[in-house]
């Protein structure tokens with residue numbers, strides 16, 4: 001019995017679809033990079049917090065010129081100090 005080919009089994013078409021999805025993802029990542037989200041590490045929670053969600057107490061620079069943020073963690077309410085990391 002003859003079984004017609006299933007279009008979804010054509011590798012060229014699958015590769016093309018993956019390529020298009022990949023390009024869309026790159027566009028998305030480019031937009032994301034233009035407006036990075038700043039994260040700070042809470043050692044008490046052992047987790048990253050968005051800078052926009054923490055209560056900022058102070059900000060200074062370490063010996064390497066990196067921004068060090070002193071903040072109140074919104075989750076555990078402790079005072080934390082950590083580097084600002086853009087993602």
Ligand SMILES: [Zn+2]
Pocket residue numbers: 042043044045046073074075076077078
């Ligand atoms: Zn915390």
